[in-house]
Amino acid sequence: MAQHSIGNTSALSNSTSQARSLYAFLWLRLTCGLTTLLGAVISFFALSWDVQWHTFVGRDRTLTPPHVLLLSGIAVCGIGALVAVIVETQWVKNNQAMQQRYTPFANRFAAPLGIYISGYAALNMAVAFPVDQYWHTLYGVDVAIWAPFHIMAIAGLGLMALGAVYTLVSVANMATNLNAFKEKDVAYVSAVVAMATSLATFNVLTAQGISPNRFIQLGFTAVNIFPMLQGLLLATLLLAIAYALPWKWAATSVVGVVALFMVISQLAVPPAITWLMQVEQLTFKSLHRSTPPQVSVLALGWPMLSIVSAILIDIAMHMARKQNLSRRWLSLMLGGAVLIGCIPFTLVNPTAILKTVANLNILGIVLTVALAFPAIYGGMKLGRNIGQTMSVSER
Template sequence: MDITAPSARTDGTARTTSKGLPSAGALLSGTLLSLTGLVWDIQWHYDVGPDTFFTLPHLLLYAGSAVAGVTSLVVVLAATAAERGGHPVDPVIGGHAVGVFGRTFTAPVGYLVSGVGAALFLIYGLWDQWWHGLYGFDAVLESPPHMGFLLSITLTMAGAVMVSSAARDQRWGAVTAVVGLAVLLGFSTATTSGLSALGGGVVDLPTIGLTFMSVLTVVMGARLFDRRGGAFSVAGVLAALQAFYWWFSPWATRVYADSIDLPMRDYVTGVPVMMPMCLLLAAGVVELLLARARRQDRSAVRYGLIAGGIGGFIVTATAPLQAALFLGAPPGTDSTAVDMTAGAILGLVVTVVGALAAGVAAGFLGVRFGDMLRRLAPAREGR
């Protein structure tokens, strides 16, 4: 695998494109497998019930991390061989190379991050197997090994975004970066649900967590490209993923349950994992404010803070409406009833205030992280 930098005497653009795309595409495919497995697994818990370690949704999760891990390992070994042969590693391939274990290995930083995530997934996967052997079925998502390997997959997805960002000047790099950010946000829908295990009293911690990740991701997308359309692209790809999973996960769950003779629950929603559908509106706010910062040559951080606060309010305020519209009320309850107790109102107010603060923080970090991703790409003359 040739990942060395092109010669200064030749035009290496086409060769760089052909070198970087296969490994970045394989890594992104692994993250898509993981997201699909997770959405399917959550649908299974909703519509069928508890599961064991070896189910088809779980196997998709495992396969996604395996693909990402093997891809990262191959690139690291190729980079190590190139470095030892006296050939510089092309920074378009996953970012600048760093030494690992005292320069025993040389790893492009993006593939190092994704590889570490895949290795951690293996550890947490073994813990999950032991957990199932000790306790049997998992009735909920928020078991300790589950949250561990969900966070490890999130790390792998962050590495995939870094790999694509290093090649953002190539068309394939821009496309895979947008898809990678959307996949990361979609996966965060489940990861942030683990915040419910912390309690929080009247505060809806999962909603605040999802608000933070939503704003962070779209602001990162806008700042990464620093031109019109970055935030909209991330939100649009997420909407396309939601549309696909809306059809796929209920269908796959029913077919798989029938194939192994397991009954569906009496109350089946037929609704997949709910990703924030209002994200296009929040992305529009981000686009407008960051475009104004570019036109006026103002600080992107200042406008990122404002966009984060407004975007956080939009995501949080529309989350209950989305849940009521598509999930409805449980059987035997009045779907038109609205909880207007003092506790419910207090919880809503505190959650909105917390989400505003989370949105502002996400706006600030989104600009900063976007700048970090921009620096992964090799410098060009005149840029």
């Protein structure tokens, strides 16, 4: 009897010790995930400030305050990812209970998949910054967002945030298994903010396609690629979060946070640019008014119909769960929802759809719409796969 009692006590002690170890592991991953998210959010608002600067002032020295803030966000994200890889690798080596809760890399490192994505994206952005400076040294000043290394840099910023989504959803998965409900809620809310950061960042690229100056000229006609880019983006990210999170309004929450980001940008960026102009003792471009601009370029250029798409996506997902809709009907509903978000409409250019039609002939309109459908379809498949993978990974 005494031996049996001692054995039970030992087993209970080991179980308690393992639970505590898993809980500490959970907090490590949550902390690193939030750190990478913080870096991505800092970088987004730095990007908004930088776009405002280049739009109204032009290009100046390399280490302007917007650039310093941008690099700071990259550093925060990179450090968070590096710490996660180093600490988790050592932790896994010394604790067998962690063996199924990470993604291996090169048979040497252990960390969640999202940490690798965020770390790679931060490195990508860190490389893009000096290369972009060299590009301008060779070919002159170019403030266009669709410049080669601007695209590389902004894509890196978007992937930083997307990596944070992966990490935070894996934290929520672990927290669910450990009955750590507070940590699960924090992880889910943070994942929504991270996905909103990714969507808002990538929208900086897609929104450029609304302008007629960005139409692809084919000689016999022109094509607007905004619907294609926006369809791929919305279908991928909004469906990913809708499948990954057990929330009724997951996609709507993401776009709601994006809208909040745009309000913050509108409130903070114009005063920041005015302050910076005074510090740098510079003047605005002659083609703009001499008075300080009171609008945020990113906020007014945001494609607003993504709000409608998000709401319709959540309604379609809810109907599919409640009424057991076929996969075909669900795909049609989701595709239609995403298609609405591909209509060019922004506060700075509310008649963009009319201008698009006016600048394209019938063939151009047909090609524009035709390119959007495969992009939406591909984005839907990608988003579904990403979301379903997130929901079961690294528990």
